[in-house]
Amino acid sequence: MNALPPFQTLLDRYAQDVMGLLRGAVGRSDAEDAFQETFIAALRAYPDLKDGRNLRGWLLTIAHRKAIDHHRARGRRPLPVAEVEEIAEASAEPLDEPTPGDDAWEAVAALPPKQRAAVTLRFGSDLPHAEIAAALGCSPEAARRSLHEGLRKLRKELA
């Protein structure tokens, strides 16, 4: 028998983590859309999921893929002018949780995809190395390297 928990459990437990990762990966103003894409894709695929043991890792992997899709789509079209206003509006919202400085996340967004993912999974979602590896589909060693390399670039960028 399929022992998957009610999907609501995933929302209750991991919605905040997914939002955190997406804010890091695509920025606050686009995180909401990417959040919808992530959870709709997850809900669609959920009944066919074979292994319910690492649901958090599974969700964050989908979120990560949606973030990559987002950047690809972004790369193919010119930035809309409204973008600037959107960002200004989004950051005018009261922050109800501690978030790293915007500069830091901008620098994160500029990293190559794997490094960016490793950094957001580690610090946006607080994932341990093994789960980052699972989410990225690589070995823990490779995940550690991507994270290390990403952090090295960030330090240089932000120094």
Next chain:
Amino acid sequence: MTTTTEKAIDRFRERAAAEGLLDVAYASTDSPFGTLLLAQTPRGLIRIGLPNQDPDGLLEELAAKVSPRVLEAPARLDEARRELDRYFAGELRDFELPLDWSLSHGFRQQVLQGIAAIPYGETRTYTEMATGAGNPRAVRAAGSACGSNPIPLVVPCHRVLRLGGGLGGYAGGLAMKESLLALEAQRQR
């Protein structure tokens, strides 16, 4: 949970329903007996959890038996909540909600459909229900069909008594069964 995330979840819920991905919507609601859990599929109301039943256990059961796409979606249960409120206030005699019978099968489902037809304020015996479902000797099976009723209140298994008038059993406790019968008897006059 931050408010932006909560808003995002609300929007997700609406979109899930719009895209036909909300297989089981649920909500809890207050009643004079305590909190009820209401669950519904696109076909209709499928499950009511009584106050003494563990809602998490019921939701896990729905995830396993119906679909794991189970989401809290209070707005989708508005109609069910309204009818139940009116029933408890003594203003509603016949529920009009569509029902999803898929949690019960065969003889049990026949018994339960018979129960659904017992008029407000009246009672029947387990023997009568067994007979109505086509097997007068299956009194015990009729009793266990009542006991496993997935949609109590709306399928009024509280109206089924022992031969001779004994209360029999009730998933929500005998005190609740007695109160429901008293409520209906009072409104009947």
